[in-house]
Amino acid sequence: MAGAKIRIDKDLLKRATRCAEIAGYSSTEEFITHLIERELSKLEQSGDPDEKVKERLRGLGYI
């Protein structure tokens, strides 16, 4: 997926690559993305009102 590039320290990248493999990520990018997502979820609030959220599920035959 398209996105911005950021610079990180080579040694940090090496350590991240090693950890990504051990933890079961498919790539270093996935590992770093997950770390950022986890931190963001602690800071961000869900912005959508409940009705909008429920509407997205409408028509799902299983529920």
Added chain:
Amino acid sequence: MFRGCHKIGQQCGAAGARTSRRRKSRCVFAVRLALSTAACLLAGAIHARTAYAYIGPGAGFVFVGSFLVLLVTFVLVLFSLLTWPVRCVARAFRRRKAKRRHQDVGRVVILGLDGLKPELAERLMDEGELPNLARLREHGTFARLNTTYPSISPVAWSSFQTGANPGRHNIFDFLSRDASTYMPVLSSVEMGKVDRSLSLGPYSIPLGKPSIRPMRKSKPFWHILGEHGVSSCILRVPVTFPPEKYRGVMLSGMCVPDLIGTQGSFVAYTTRDDIRIEHEGGAVVRVERNGNVVNAELTGPEDFLKKRGGRLSVPLKVVIDGDGASAQLNVADQSLKLTKGRHSDWIRIRFSAGLGMSVSGVCKFLLVEANPHFTLYVTPINIDPDRPALPISHPFVYSSYLAKLLGTFSTLGLAEDTWALSEGVIDEAAFLEQCYTFHDERERMFFNALGRTGEDVCVCVFDTTDRIQHMFWRYLDKSHPANRGKDIEQHAGAITDLYRRMDGLVGRTLDRLGKRDVLIVMSDHGFQPFSRGVNVNSWLHQNGYLALKDGAEESGEWFSSVDWTRTKAYAMGLGGLYVNQKGREAQGIVPDGDEKRLLKEELIARLSGLKDTGGNRTGITQVWDSADLYAGPYRENAPDLIIGYGAGYRASWDSVTGKVGAPVFEDNKMCWGGDHCIDPRLVPGVLFSNRRIDPGENPNIMDIAPTVLAAFGIEKPGYMDGKPLEFERESGD
């Protein structure tokens, strides 16, 4: 590694000649795709102002300036054409560097028949009803294919894609929950909002595009193939929305929304006053008839271009013919004749938003009745494949290419309108007509991919098997509670007919394969009856784990009357149970650590083996701690416990949506009378192949990805949990 092969079907000429034809076919496809793109752009420039927009409740429209899109895309196409010879050479060089594929393998073709049940397939093969599948069984492979925990399509197909358990791909159900609000979210995709807009008179023009992020993590095997120079055509595999960039072409599948942003909402216009207005999966609009004329509005997506909001709509007029057997429909500047009981062709509806911008969808109309009462059913408005308002294919012009070549087709993830049948808006015959129309569309694009694109790998998933089994399973058991007051004869053969038709598809596929091509026919799970629903939330309430607000004796959907400050556990979705954990859930009360562990152990002990009222049948066979089931970085996102319902049972309709009521067990009276969201050990899928697999194997759906990689000499990555399936060498080879 492949060590031998068994011959199936016709001999189809030398492998070398076929490879050469495929290379030529690939070149023809690339040129055709580029020319189609140019044609689309030219048509767009002439007729102009079809916007690339995001649709969705609460997320608004984004209109990228049409001309800018046209210009950029034209430049990209031109660049692509001019650099094509250079890229061909580069690709050939990369291919030479990639490990040689096994010489026994030409193409790998995977036919996904969602929900095909091995026991039923076996019986019908033995009865001579499925000759093509029977030949695969005799000369190749037929085995059970173990499925995921839970045995739900988005989970299983995500494991198919990635070769990994759900702890590594992050999909555990159709739904997950927002721990800060206890509200459900679609597990497979996250839709963002546009933060900035430009105020211009009555308009509020969004600036920038909202994000659409896939929530399925890890990496599909076709990405890995692409990294090694192997290209794939991936059609309608569930949980591929939004489509990701890789080497090949893709059409997104299950979880693509409709134009309104839902998972498929129908509308029915009627003069009857004896039916409900609010329906699951759609709406009924009461209309008045003036003589033989009915006027109405067809409502489309939200209008976020205008400050006042509202919904976009187009006028709709029906003139009923004298005998009521047909009617003339006028909608969106089009006029067509409707025959009672038959769906129309796809009709393109352009919703104009102002400032020269519009968004396009496609839908079908069905004149259900005309005299004395009038009822007109409209399918969910699908995203127009020719002018998609959301990215539904890779490259983005691929859906347009398919539409121009093969005609308009359904793009909605769960296209077949099961709710319209469940709610009695359409009947079984109309539903079957819909299913097989969509199936035929899928088959045309599959055979186009097989014959024209020349990709190395072709995967196509057909949902027809899943939908029809969900809605017609009741016909297999006269005592099914859903049969009360309904016909049980007219469509008694619907499922057998379904399996025969799928067998025909397999035969037609085999006819198109070469000697070295590998065919895999598989399903993600099987099926069982769904006769009784289990409301786990009601059980939790009655057993002191879930509390209601003072004075409440029951709760509406999505836990509206639940007192979270006194609730220890809750169930959401089709198979998951969550601890109301302190520090995780917004109003969690159970601390992590020993208290949580002891609670989980207690719930597992009390729910496993739960008997139905009367004590004869087992509603829940087993409950598992997800920590024991999953490994990987997303394990923390899983429900704490996974529930395995017994055969004949499933989470009740109320339980799934967070309603708490009196009965724990109740009859399922809905037409949706078969299901698979139960103990996964009871619903394995099928694995057929034209190659023979060692019967000692215990194949799992996670094994398909590494098996395909192995066919091309690619070692499976360390994170994949599946193993490549071993194929026997033919004796004498």
